[in-house]
Structures are given as C-alpha cells and as structure tokens.
Amino acid sequence: MKVVIVGNGPAGITAAKTIRELNPDSEIVVYSKEPHSYYFRPKLPDLLGGSIESSEIYAYSEDWYRNRTIDVRLGTTVTEISPPKEHPPLVGIGGTITTLLAMKRGLKEFASSHIHHGLLKLRDIEEQIERLKILPLEKRRLIAGLPPERADIIMAGAMILFHSLARLGSERIWVSCQGLRHGILFDRFLP
Numbered sequence: 803m804k805v806v807i808v809g810n811g812p813a814g815i816t817a818a819k820t821i822r823e824l825n826p827d828s829e830i831v832v833y834s835k836e837p838h839s840y841y842f843r844p845k846l847p848d849l850l851g852g853s854i855e856s857s858e859i860y861a862y863s864e865d866w867y868r869n870r871t872i873d874v875r876l877g878t879t880v881t882e883i884s885p886p887k888e889h890p891p892l893v894g895i896g897g898t899i900t901t902l903l904a905m906k907r908g909l910k911e912f913a914s915s916h917i918h919h920g921l922l923k924l925r926d927i928e929e930q931i932e933r934l935k936i937l938p939l940e941k942r943r944l945i946a947g948l949p950p951e952r953a954d955i956i957m958a959g960a961m962i963l964f965h966s967l968a969r970l971g972s973e974r975i976w977v978s979c980q981g982l983r984h985g986i987l988f989d990r991f992l993p
C-alpha cells in the first residue's frame with residue numbers, strides 16, 4: 803500500500819506515525835510546502851523571542867523519520883490531486899441495487915438468475931430516478947420489478963447509489979445477489 807500525505811503538521815505526521823505502527827510495509831510519502839521538518843507551533847513565540855534554539859522546536863530527529871521509513875519531501879507544494887483513471891470494478895449488494903436492476907429489466911417476479919452478475923450503468927440509475935420522481939406512491943407500487951413494500955424508500959437508495967457512483971467517477975457497477983458474508987467467507991477460505 804502506498805500512502806501519500808499532504809502537509810507535515812501535527813495531523814500529517816501523526817497520520818504517518820500511526821499508519822507506520824499499523825502497517826510496517828506501507829510506503830509513506832509526506833509532502834510539505836514548508837521547508838522545515840515538523841515543528842511544535844506553540845513554541846514559535848519562544849523561538850522568535852530568542853528563549854529557545856531553533857533545534858528545540860522540531861518534534862522529531864532525522865533518524866526518527868529514517869527509522870520509520872517515512873519519506874518527507876519538504877518545500878514541495880501539492881497543486882493537484884488526480885483521482886485514479888482506471889477504477890477497479892465496483893460491485894453492489896443489497897436490496898436497492900438488485901431492485902433497480904429488476905426495475906430496469908421489468909421483472910414481474912424476482913429471479914436472481916436475471917440479476918446476479920448483471921450490470922447497472924449510471925445512466926440506468928438516472929433513468930429510474932427520473933421515472934420514479936414523477937409518480938405518486940400508489941403508482942410506484944405498480945412498477946414491475948419494484949416490490950410494493952420498497953416503493954416508498956427506493957428513491958432514497960437510488961439517489962445514494964447514483965451520487966456515490968458519480969462521486970467515484972464510475973459509470974457502472976456490477977450487481978451481486980450475494981452478501982458481504984459471502985465475500986468474507988470467499989476471501990478467508992478459498993485460495
């Protein structure tokens with residue numbers, strides 16, 4: 803795992819220290835626009851007033867960073883953070899996403915063989931939102947693929963899913979009828 807931290811104040815350096823404690827193998831890079839290693843801000847008045855030496859203001863020695871392989875790049879301003887261009891495939895589980903695909907496919911009866919491994923595009927979710935928002939509840943209850951007891955809550959779930967995908971910059975999500983426990987068992991017990 804590679805961790806990039808912007809800023810070498812208390813927040814940045816504490817994050818780097820904690821990540822190193824939790825994961826000895828991660829690569830940790832800290833960028834700071836300041837040319838100085840992490841120093842105690844409250845001691846600044848003492849330094850400026852001349853009651854302490856500049857060496858006394860720093861929190862950690864160079865050895866401290868070296869021993870923890872925390873790579874601090876001083877005097878480097880971060881001007882842009884680019885999200886990864888390639889997304890790992892997203893997989894959705896649970897009632898909202900399986901229902902949205904059943905609605906898209908107009909399934910009169912839920913059949914996992916028609917849902918599991920199916921693909922839902924951002925545009926599909928948007929279409930279902932457009933469709934739902936003009937219908938009163940009693941008409942939503944008649945939509946094929948939408949269980950009547952879910953008709954009042956599907957809009958909220960669809961909005962969350964739509965905005966999550968949009969925020970991640972992802973155009974599509976795979977649909978699974980299996981749950982988180984299935985994934986955990988798979989991860990733990992299969993090679």
Ligand SMILES: Cc1cc2nc3c(=O)[nH]c(=O)nc-3n(C[C@H](O)[C@H](O)[C@H](O)COP(=O)(O)OP(=O)(O)OC[C@H]3O[C@@H](n4cnc5c(N)ncnc54)[C@H](O)[C@@H]3O)c2cc1C
Nearest residue numbers: 809810811812813814833834835836843844846878879880
């Ligand atoms: C004189 C003084 C006395 C204080 N006394 C106290 C006290 O007694 N008790 C107390 O609780 N708090 C005190 N504070 C406040 C405390 O220092 C701050 O709350 C704390 O420093 C905030 O930590 P931080 O890591 O969130 O942010 P900061 O300390 O502001 O660190 C952010 C770092 O990110 C870097 N950075 C920002 N943007 C970029 C970029 N684009 N690229 C690269 N680097 C970037 C900055 O250069 C900076 O080094 C004092 C502050 C000062 C100045």
